[in-house]
Amino acid sequence: MGAEGEASDATVFEYHEHDGVVWARYEGGAVRLGFLVGTRQDDRVHFRYSQLNESGETSNGRCSTTISTLPGGRLRLDEDWEWEWEWESKPGAGTSAAEEISPG
Numbered sequence: 001m002g003a004e005g006e007a008s009d010a011t012v013f014e015y016h017e018h019d020g021v022v023w024a025r026y027e028g029g030a031v032r033l034g035f036l037v038g039t040r041q042d043d044r045v046h047f048r049y050s051q052l053n054e055s056g057e058t059s060n061g062r063c064s065t066t067i068s069t070l071p072g073g074r075l076r077l078d079e080d081w082e083w084e085w086e087w088e089s090k091p092g093a094g095t096s097a098a099e100e101i102s103p104g
Contacts, residue, residue: 005096006030006053013098022047030054036063043067045077074100 010029015022022045026034030053038047043066050060065079077098 006051006059007034007096012101026051038063040067070099072102074102076100 006029007026008029011026011031011034012028013024013026015024017023017040020040021037022040023037024035026036032052032054034049034051036047036049038045045065045067046062047065048060048062050058052058063079065077068076068078070076079096079098
């Protein structure tokens with residue numbers, strides 16, 4: 001995550017998708033608990049998120065994500081929460097990437 005983000009390599013996201021609706025629960029690292037909900041169209045996901053950090057502070061915002069497929073079939077999510085997709089509850093913006101964990 002960018003300089004203002006709280007998610008890290010220790011943050012685990014569990015994504016779900018049905019009929020273009022996307023939602024996830026996540027936690028780990030500085031994030032005690034987080035949720036996101038949004039929509040997917042082709043390889044783009046737009047969502048809003050809300051999370052609680054280990055200090056008891058809440059944050060929320062919105063993000064635009066591009067989905068790609070890595071060698072071996074795992075998914076990669078490249079997230080852009082810069083200027084127009086910035087935090088709503090505190091200043092900050094950035095980019096991040098998440099990769100699917102191989103089963104087993």
